[in-house]
Amino acid sequence: MDQVTFADVQEADDRIGNSVRRATVARIGMDTNVEGASYDLYFALEFMQHTGSFKARGAQNFLRAHREQGSLPDAGVTIASGGNAGLACAWAAQEHRVPATVFLPETAPQIKVDRLRSYGADVRLVGVEYAEAQFACSEFAASSGALISHAYDHPLIAAGAGTVMTDILSQVPDLNTVVVAVGGGGLFSGVAAVAHHHGVQTVAVEPENCRALNAALGTGSPVDVPVDSVAADSLGARRVSAMALATAQNALVRSVTVSDQAIVQARQSLWDEYRLVVEHAASTALAGARGAGDHLPAPGEKVCVILCGANTDPADLVPGR
Numbered sequence: 138m139d140q141v142t143f144a145d146v147q148e149a150d151d152r153i154g155n156s157v158r159r160a161t162v163a164r165i166g167m168d169t170n171v172e173g174a175s176y177d178l179y180f181a182l183e184f185m186q187h188t189g190s191f192k193a194r195g196a197q198n199f200l201r202a203h204r205e206q207g208s209l210p211d212a213g214v215t216i217a218s219g220g221n222a223g224l225a226c227a228w229a230a231q232e233h234r235v236p237a238t239v240f241l242p243e244t245a246p247q248i249k250v251d252r253l254r255s256y257g258a259d260v261r262l263v264g265v266e267y268a269e270a271q272f273a274c275s276e277f278a279a280s281s282g283a284l285i286s287h288a289y290d291h292p293l294i295a296a297g298a299g300t301v302m303t304d305i306l307s308q309v310p311d312l313n314t315v316v317v318a319v320g321g322g323g324l325f326s327g328v329a330a331v332a333h334h335h336g337v338q339t340v341a342v343e344p345e346n347c348r349a350l351n352a353a354l355g356t357g358s359p360v361d362v363p364v365d366s367v368a369a370d371s372l373g374a375r376r377v378s379a380m381a382l383a384t385a386q387n388a389l390v391r392s393v394t395v396s397d398q399a400i401v402q403a404r405q406s407l408w409d410e411y412r413l414v415v416e417h418a419a420s421t422a423l424a425g426a427r428g429a430g431d432h433l434p435a436p437g438e439k440v441c442v443i444l445c446g447a448n449t450d451p452a453d454l455v456p457g458r
Contacts, residue, residue: 140380141296141384145292145296145330146300146302146303148296149297149300152202156232157187157193158187160181160301161185170433174434176435176436176439176440177437178442179305188225190221190416191298191446194297195222195298198296198300200229204233210235212235212236212282213230215274215277215286216239216288217241220371221446222288223258223288227239227258230256237258239259240261240262240271242263242267242270243262243263244265288323295324295381299324299331301324301443309439313435314340315340315441316425317339318371318421318443319350321376322349322350323378325350326381329384332389333389341393342424344400346366347373348362349376350385353382359378362376366417368397371417393425395429400424404419409455419444
């Protein structure tokens, strides 16, 4: 089993350098949890990253590492993902001047297809479910020699994602807690590796009906879970990676779940209070930070919430509030 280490993230940080945008950490000020206690809140504005999410970090680390090793083929890279991972993979491949072949189900929204093509990707529509697209992607990799990438379950992807935590600690070195939304566990694994090294608590937040990590911690091994949440487009992994589970099994990690109602309210509050438009995945983390789950920040605690992405439709936000 591969587990991301602090050294892996340091290596990724050196490798990707200025090819990604360093996360800006904004001090929001004193915020109030659901019980009325005040704590010191910070936002890591990772939604300003290339392609609109943290995924650009892992994609760059993955491709650069393979180029360094001489294992980046002329056939390029392939992935089954129409979401943030697919966008990041296509963007990074374009920079490295290698082909990116992205597999999607035929039901994928045209806006995703168009945006992937804007990064130069060869988009192939196969079947009606992602499982069919994933199978086609694997077949293509085997026949073409293309390097197959993964949305989250790879140490290089997770280590690259974890570099956001080095950005955070460079700006808030006395941080107590980092709060991160969890889907398949790539971002969590990288962030928690850095946080643990520095003695910082990681709060891993998932929707109540989309809780792959929380369920795995309960059973002691990754298990399939239902995926039914407003945040499922980003956090809808049916099974968390073994890497993430291993990372979560330490005293400095806290797993919490929050309701869809709390996620929607947190997303609306980010617009109402700060004029920030983010994905439901990002507001999932904020809901957990404010105590919508069973975690409450202590009075005066320094807490940083990673706002991980902004590839979203703002039409459902309530204007003029």
